[in-house]
Amino acid sequence: MSQELQILLVSAASIGFFHTLFGPDHYLPFIMIGKAREWKMSKVLSLTLLCGIGHILSSVVVGLIGIGLEMQVEKLNWFESFRGNLAAWALIAFGLLYALWGLRRLYKKHSHNHTEQLTEKTKNITPWVLFIIFALGPCEPLIPILMYPAALESVSSLVLVTSVFGIVTLVTMTTAVIATSYGLTFVNIKKFENLGHPIAGFVIFLSGLAIQVLGL
Numbered sequence: 117m118s119q120e121l122q123i124l125l126v127s128a129a130s131i132g133f134f135h136t137l138f139g140p141d142h143y144l145p146f147i148m149i150g151k152a153r154e155w156k157m158s159k160v161l162s163l164t165l166l167c168g169i170g171h172i173l174s175s176v177v178v179g180l181i182g183i184g185l186e187m188q189v190e191k192l193n194w195f196e197s198f199r200g201n202l203a204a205w206a207l208i209a210f211g212l213l214y215a216l217w218g219l220r221r222l223y224k225k226h227s228h229n230h231t232e233q234l235t236e237k238t239k240n241i242t243p244w245v246l247f248i249i250f251a252l253g254p255c256e257p258l259i260p261i262l263m264y265p266a267a268l269e270s271v272s273s274l275v276l277v278t279s280v281f282g283i284v285t286l287v288t289m290t291t292a293v294i295a296t297s298y299g300l301t302f303v304n305i306k307k308f309e310n311l312g313h314p315i316a317g318f319v320i321f322l323s324g325l326a327i328q329v330l331g332l
Contacts, residue, residue: 121273124266128277131257132284136292141207141253141323142168142285143292145246148316150297152218153242157297161290163243168289170251172258172282174199179259183267183274189260196254200327203253207324210245215317222314255285 136142143164150160175196182192258281266277 121269124262124277125280128262128281129284131261132281133288135257136285136288141327142289143296144323145320146293147296148319149242152312152316160293163246164289164293165286167247167250168286170247171253172255172285174251175255175258176278179263182259183263189264192259196256196259199252199254200256203249204324204328206249206252208321208328210249211317211321211324215314215321218313218317
């Protein structure tokens with residue numbers, strides 16, 4: 117194993133870890149939706165992994181196309197930046213709409229049956245909306261910092277470096293979900309139980325806003 121490949125592997129693991137940990141959108145949406153809907157941890161983790169895989173694979177596909185067509189990395193960076201902005205605004209919109217839906221559900225008392233039907237539809241749609249948003253969102257450092265340099269080494273180096281980044285990212289996402297969810301069990305939130313959905317939407321809204329404004 118060459119020294120360059122060793123550096124790339126360490127970089128892939130480090131970037132995958134810190135990029136995920138410092139990006140609240142990688143775990144807060146799943147935690148808040150899970151809490152609001154009283155999901156079991158297994159269901160929360162399944163959705164986290166599904167969205168994480170879509171998040172990673174979308175950038176891998178874009179990177180492979182760029183490498184195969186010998187595109188300049190600047191062009192791919194522009195495209196990934198565009199995808200990132202689109203995903204951030206989508207997360208902001210989803211969070212806001214979910215919060216408003218939660219408030220509507222909370223105060224709408226006169227039509228119980230209609231509310232129940234609407235709740236069931238939202239339960240079915242929510243996971244897929246999150247998956248689409250995460251599939252739109254790029255792993256910004258993956259292509260320029262890891263995939264392109266690894267491709268110059270060999271195909272096997274490209275596969276290895278990309279795999280390390282992906283595995284570390286997924287492990288960090290799931291670990292953050294488990295750790296934060298466990299931490300919340302020590303917080304007395306019974307008085308806010310009825311506000312679970314609005315709070316979840318607001319936190320997701322803030323996560324998207326943090327990406328768009330702070331570049332997290």
